[in-house]
Amino acid sequence: MIWIVVIISITTIFFHILYDKISNTNFTKKRYLQYDEHLNIIDKIMNCKGYHLILKASELGKIENQSEEIFVFTENLITDIPKENISQIEGNSENIGLFAKIVSTNIPKGKKYTYFLKDNNKNREYVKEYYAYHFSLETNKEYTKNVVFYFVKESEFTFFTELYLYKDDIAHDMAFEWLPSIGEINNTDKQFYLELSSEQVENINEIIIELKNPAMRFNYNDYEEIT
């Protein structure tokens, strides 16, 4: 009787295994280990390539929200003004108004913004539009001193992408640059930013010192004078 039980059981199991092999539903441990090994290699490559340092605009926005002081190097300021408040758009348009909401939330919190812009008529126009939008509310007027612009001579403006430096009281400075080449043109959701190395952050801090030229400074009082 025992033999009958054993034989029938073995046969049943055999057919189950056979069925699994044929239908390929089984995933053996050996195969799993092979796949796992490949995936670990991919993981390593991806970590080495630093994909974790590439952030989406929304993630960068969170960092901006947590910062006390923000330095922006930009060709045209359009990221910080809503589309409907810009009279004329030139150049890339995928990131128009991308950070406008964050800036308008941060200004009443007393956060400081310093912008370095190419000195041209277009940017002087954008600065007016920036002030008109962000300081239209009477309650924001007490924070006007927290926003400063520096116009850099066009010939000396060697920044070929948007650059952001964030400072707060606790963490170390962080800097990010916009990577248009890996993003998608005209798709705000698919814009990426790379966290820069500590040495690059140091370089940017040195550049900031050089560029803070009082003669090229523009603030709210200057805006009021011309409007």
Added chain:
Amino acid sequence: MIDNFFITIVIIVITQSVLLFLYHLIINRNKKNNDVLDEKLKTVEAILKSTKHDKILSLDKIKDIELNSQEIYVFSKNMFRDVRNNGQFAKGSHNIGTFYPTVKANLLQSNIQYTYFLKKDSHWKHFIHNFSQSYKEIDNINVKVNFFMIPAEKYFFYDELYLYKSNNQYIAFEFLPSISDEENQILYFLELEKQQVERLKKIKNELMNTYSKNNLSSLLC
């Protein structure tokens, strides 16, 4: 007899049930592993799809591009990657000489032009001396290398940039230190977008118009 047959059938059913339970337990565990793998693969796929990862190039690819270019413009604070490490650099010297064989091979060709934009800080003479030492065995080096010395207070490059001209087409790369493993010489470079290349070309022209051109011997004097 009937009792015995009944008992046999019951035992067979129970044994099979237990064995099948154990078998499916193992399969389910493997299926769970399968799910974990699926999840991992989906993550990898999502990242690869979300970024044009082919724009991030390895060191070997950049070297190939440099070897196939006619004009090379380098924006660097110190030219460390282009000089030979002959022992004068100690700590943190893993970056030195990365491009030395490539630059040397190019300088031996008569039709390839190098132009460097350097920061004129307190170390520039030292960097020029290193460069000269590295290539002193190449006699006609001076005619093929131009230097533009940018005053430190006007040098606003926060990283290394490379602009290549080949067959009248420009292509530019930015070194990405934050995602590179410099210690193990695994370096990555980002190919710049067309508009950025145009901008870099403009910056290059602007700097070439603003500052005077030097060759190696004039800087060594």
